[in-house]
């Protein structure tokens with residue numbers, strides 16, 4: 001049967017899928033510690049069931065239903081701590097980028113681990129405040145912050161506002177003046193650097209909605225305008241270059257361009273800006289081939305790059321900030337699904353359909369993201385079979401994992417788990433096909449705790465007023 005992997009690799013299979021499928025893993029039941037949460041194990045006393053934070057997925061599924069987002073609290077906290085410690089020798093701030101995953105409990109963890117918090121809408125700001133983050137430890141992003149969002153940020157005393165347009169500078173000045181406040185701002189600049197994984201491009205122009213371009217003079221004009229404002233205080237610059245970045249070469253080019261600009265601001269306006277926020281985008285391992293950098297390596301490298309550039313220009317080293325999002329929450333989360341149907345498309349592959357899909361993980365459809373999936377409710381000694389994990393939505397692009405190997409005896413009622421879904425899955429979830437959004441449960445020391453309860457069909461109808 002062609003869909004069975006040949007032990008010598010996919011090239012020896014009878015029929016080749018058009019694109020090269022991955023080679024089957026040596027141990028189909030293995031849990032690569034770089035991909036799975038820190039506390040993920042197989043409980044051999046329970047048929048090899050997957051456990052996270054000491055809780056078995058069968059119990060979790062029975063108690064909370066599927067699909068289910070399970071968050072390893074210990075894993076999240078360790079990653080937060082390692083980022084804070086990595087940057088603790090320097091004048092530096094670590095902001096957790098809340099858009100990756102934000103709930104009141106997550107806000108508490110971030111605060112308890114000594115991090116600050118980056119939000120990018122009024123809704124996220126609301127969660128941050130409800131979760132007890134002191135406003136001065138919050139920074140607010142967004143390319144189109146509303147009047148109401150800016151007003152709330154100014155009134156609550158949010159620590160930093162990252163201004164992103166001329167309209168916003170004007171709007172913010174008026175709001176600050178009316179309230180007799182003087183919010184501290186950073187100007188978001190685009191450096192022409194766009195980085196993904198091991199590659200980056202450094203272009204001359206910046207064709208995107210975020211930021212004010214260094215190359216066109218927009219950034220210089222923004223700085224001039226903010227300095228001319230009476231009620232807003234310019235403290236620094238912000239640059240965010242991409243996502244899922246595995247090396248610091250892109251940061252190097254961006255930091256060089258920003259530092260040159262700091263020099264220019266100093267020369268032209270006589271102000272030495274004291275903060276430089278280098279944004280987020282630090283990569284994680286979604287699959288075993290991904291090779292993310294350790295926080296310590298990132299910290300050393302970023303600080304050295306900025307120090308070198310500042311030395312070269314005779315500037316004092318600014319206070320550095322970074323904004324990791326997925327690097328903290330991504331690897332801490334898994335999604336548990338129940339298999340509903342198994343369809344063997346003869347000679348091609350097996351389609352394994354689960355009870356969620358693009359409504360709880362849009363990243364595969366949106367970005368062609370890769371994920372790792374494993375049998376979760378039990379182990380199996382069956383041969384690996386080339387499979388595709390798909391959802392239940394009315395859309396053929398409703399794919400969660402394009403190519404993966406599952407044991408050939410996978411059957412309805414099995415639980416499978418997808419790793420590294422802690423970032424941009426729950427936060428991007430939708431109600432497509434009127435599927436209620438899954439619950440989000442945290443586990444620690446064997447104790448599960450609901451962070452966000454599962455939606456019900458009544459929840460969805462409640463907003464439909466007829």
Ligand SMILES: *Cc1c(COP(=O)(O)O)cnc(C)c1O
Nearest residue numbers: 097243280281282323324325326
């Ligand atoms: C999205 C974003 C982040 C976080 O990105 P990750 O890839 O999750 O680290 C940080 N800062 C800004 C400005 C962002 O837009």
